[in-house]
Amino acid sequence: MVVEILNDGGYRSDGRRQYELRDITIELSQQGTADGSATLNHGLTQVLVSVFGPREAKMRSQTMHDRANINVEVNVLPFSTGERRKRSRADRRILELASTIKATFEPVVQTALYPRSQIDIYVQVLQQDGGLLQACINATTLALAAAGIPLLDFVCAVSGGVHAAAPLLDLTTLEENDLPHATVAVMPRTRRVTLVTLETRLHVDRFAEIFQLACDAGQVIHKEMKRALRERTTALVDALGSGLGRPTGNDMVDRDMIMEET
Amino acid sequence: MASTSISKAERSYIQTSLQGSPPLRADGRSLLDFRTVLLETGVAPLANGSAKLNIGKSPHEGGGGTEVLAAVKLEVEDVEHGEGVDGGRIVCSVLCSPSAYPHLSSNALDELQYDLTTLLHQTLAHPSLHPPNLGILPHKKAWLLSLDAAVLTDAGNVVDALFMAARAALWDTKVPRTRAVQYRARRAAPATGHEGADMDVDPDQDQEARSGFDTRDMVRTAADFELPDYWDEGEVLGGRRNWPVAVTLNIIPPLHFLDATPPEEASTSLRLILAFSFPSNSPSSLQAMRLLGPAELALPQIKSLLADGERHAQELFAALEAKLQDEDVRRNVKARTRFAVR
Numbered sequence: 001m002v003v004e005i006l007n008d009g010g011y012r013s014d015g016r017r018q019y020e021l022r023d024i025t026i027e028l029s030q031q032g033t034a035d036g037s038a039t040l041n042h043g044l045t046q047v048l049v050s051v052f053g054p055r056e057a058k059m060r061s062q063t064m065h066d067r068a069n070i071n072v073e074v075n076v077l078p079f080s081t082g083e084r085r086k087r088s089r090a091d092r093r094i095l096e097l098a099s100t101i102k103a104t105f106e107p108v109v110q111t112a113l114y115p116r117s118q119i120d121i122y123v124q125v126l127q128q129d130g131g132l133l134q135a136c137i138n139a140t141t142l143a144l145a146a147a148g149i150p151l152l153d154f155v156c157a158v159s160g161g162v163h164a165a166a167p168l169l170d171l172t173t174l175e176e177n178d179l180p181h182a183t184v185a186v187m188p189r190t191r192r193v194t195l196v197t198l199e200t201r202l203h204v205d206r207f208a209e210i211f212q213l214a215c216d217a218g219q220v221i222h223k224e225m226k227r228a229l230r231e232r233t234t235a236l237v238d239a240l241g242s243g244l245g246r247p248t249g250n251d252m253v254d255r256d257m258i259m260e261e262t
Numbered sequence: 263m264a265s266t267s268i269s270k271a272e273r274s275y276i277q278t279s280l281q282g283s284p285p286l287r288a289d290g291r292s293l294l295d296f297r298t299v300l301l302e303t304g305v306a307p308l309a310n311g312s313a314k315l316n317i318g319k320s321p322h323e324g325g326g327g328t329e330v331l332a333a334v335k336l337e338v339e340d341v342e343h344g345e346g347v348d349g350g351r352i353v354c355s356v357l358c359s360p361s362a363y364p365h366l367s368s369n370a371l372d373e374l375q376y377d378l379t380t381l382l383h384q385t386l387a388h389p390s391l392h393p394p395n396l397g398i399l400p401h402k403k404a405w406l407l408s409l410d411a412a413v414l415t416d417a418g419n420v421v422d423a424l425f426m427a428a429r430a431a432l433w434d435t436k437v438p439r440t441r442a443v444q445y446r447a448r449r450a451a452p453a454t455g456h457e458g459a460d461m462d463v464d465p466d467q468d469q470e471a472r473s474g475f476d477t478r479d480m481v482r483t484a485a486d487f488e489l490p491d492y493w494d495e496g497e498v499l500g501g502r503r504n505w506p507v508a509v510t511l512n513i514i515p516p517l518h519f520l521d522a523t524p525p526e527e528a529s530t531s532l533r534l535i536l537a538f539s540f541p542s543n544s545p546s547s548l549q550a551m552r553l554l555g556p557a558e559l560a561l562p563q564i565k566s567l568l569a570d571g572e573r574h575a576q577e578l579f580a581a582l583e584a585k586l587q588d589e590d591v592r593r594n595v596k597a598r599t600r601f602a603v604r
Binding site for chain 2: 029030031032033034037044048050052058073075077078079080081082083084086089120122124126127
């Protein structure tokens with residue numbers, strides 16, 4: 001049974017149009033004792049990222065005198081793909097993924113503010129359906145923001161591929177197996193690109209198209225991420241406010257008194 | 263298991279409060295109270311059965327607690343040439359996420375993972391609990407059941423959580439139905455058939471005479487199997503009521519308490535883990551027992567703890583059963599009625 005990547009009506013195998021992104025679901029609830037955590041879904045790809053830090057480094061030898069050390073560990077659950085595969089923590093693909101994420105966030109996190117500390121980023125891949133690097137990067141941005149670690153900007157990543165000269169965005173596993181594809185991560189405010197990876201062969205002209213499209217798609221993802229973070233922060237601020245107790249009417253409230261000049 | 267570091271003063275404070283009358287715990291529970299347990303089955307759609315369990319999630323911000331995600335995957339194994347065992351086999355493994363144990367080094371994490379894996383595997387892969395429907399073709403093909411449990415966060419009592427999640431995932435597992443298939447070459451019509459009255463007595467004649475619809479004996483001689491098209495994902499694992507539940511009794515002589523938080527775990531020097539199985543027609547059986555910690559117990563104490571442990575396990579089992587039935591209803595019956603309405 002041959003599945004059409006892009007049929008004549010302009011629809012892909014999962015019913016999306018050419019430039020349509022999958023459903024994005026963002027959950028920023030707290031996980032354990034992590035300083036910040038985020039669960040992100042791109043369609044059926046689900047990734048959970050927990051951030052600890054900045055905190056004292058577990059291994060002193062890895063610290064740097066003038067900035068924080070970013071440590072990324074990726075854990076892929078064996079039942080995340082259709083076929084069960086138990087990957088050891090030192091699996092080469094996983095280490096490559098971790099070092100890619102680290103390289104993406106090195107210039108974005110303001111590490112100079114925290115010398116001799118460590119920021120730990122733990123990525124759990126719960127379900128995979130294509131676009132893994134993109135999901136990991138987006139979830140890491142959210143987790144870092146939720147942890148309150150200063151960033152220069154968001155990092156929004158999206159994957160793109162080409163099918164018979166037609167560019168497609170946000171690929172599923174089916175599409176990734178068949179098409180040459182690239183992942184691009186952009187910083188939406190400054191429009192700077194912090195990551196481009198391409199592991200297959202792609203014509204230079206097609207690549208330019210994909211690149212441009214991915215930068216635009218990054219803006220869309222940025223909007224979603226900002227909305228989710230704003231919701232969460234608003235909820236936290238409200239909780240803070242209600243905890244202090246709103247002063248009612250004539251109650252004398254202990255406030256900072258401004259001393260009048262006598 | 264891994265515990266937070268705790269000062270002597272804090273340790274003594276917790277022990278004294280537990281031994282007081284009435285016994286006091288930091289969150290106001292009694293000695294035998296469990297925290298809120300949240301369970302959801304069918305969370306990993308790519309797996310044959312899955313469950314997510316959370317003990318002690320705080321209701322307001324929705325975070326914290328011990329969270330375990332367990333999933334079962336079934337794969338076909340060759341008995342003759344591969345590692346398969348006639349009748350199927352079960353392999354369990356536990357993965358500890360580094361975010362659950364942020365203070366542990368990578369080696370310590372591996373050791374903890376190995377300890378929990380051994381405990382889970384030795385208990386669940388035991389022949390006394392082996393489900394009857396894991397074989398496909400006798401002496402040829404069988405299912406390999408892989409149970410993977412991932413500890414996402416740990417706020418105490420991880421062993422109970424692991425066993426409960428494993429039980430729920432195994433309860434939720436659907437084994438795909440298989441049908442034995444045999445290919446038989448078409449035999450040419452015997453050339454001498456029309457000639458005379460004396461027919462050669464062909465040893466294969468008996469086989470020919472039997473109707474092609476009779477498939478009773480096919481399983482023994484079948485060479486392969488196929489998956490027939492069915493409206494559901496398969497049949498449930500046989501004997502799924504027998505999977506054990508575990509209770510961890512934290513012991514500060516002379517009393518014991520259940521469901522410890524990390525500071526409480528760090529304050530107890532003795533822990534008894536008991537896994538009980540409650541089959542429907544037989545008496546309950548003790549499937550696993552581990553005594554952990556640097557203290558010691560007298561034999562009569564162990565006997566009374568076993569009796570207490572069985573009672574606690576019984577209650578836990580009843581509660582878990584009720585919840586699993588609920589989940590069945592939520593996912594199957596309600597889905598069916600909703601579909602029928604449409």
